[in-house]
Amino acid sequence: MTLSLATACLWAVIASLIALGPRRFHWPAAWGLIAAGVPILGWVTYENGPVWGLAVLAGGLSVLRWPVRRLFAAMHRRD
Template identity: 75%
Template sequence: MGSLGAACLWAIVATAVALGPRRFHWPAAWALIAAGVPILGWVTFENGWLAGLVVLAGGMSVLRWPLKALIAHLRLG
């Protein structure tokens, strides 16, 4: 399947989670982050830094609420 296929599968799963009930969003976000970091490394290793940046931007757009919560938490101390 390859690294880009795994990244696409991750995006499909993330979209399906977003369409699901709200109570599953945060636990699923943690699972998506845990699965997405190795996939991001794999994509970057196999396809170069530019593809890694594209996948990172896609992941950040899907997981924007956990990212906003992390930034707010870091600002508050």
């Protein structure tokens, strides 16, 4: 396992631990996870190829489903 995949797995564990915490920390933590996850996603894609990049992207989207859902709802309302 490459260091980039290990970092992505660590990101997923941290995200799961944050989800177990109090609800008032979820949105600030989501922004932090997004800020940390984008470079990790790029690193995984660069080192391991687009298939692993898409797998990590799908995992990240499953963890951060509410911010993504609200983003799409806001984009849909603007149309």
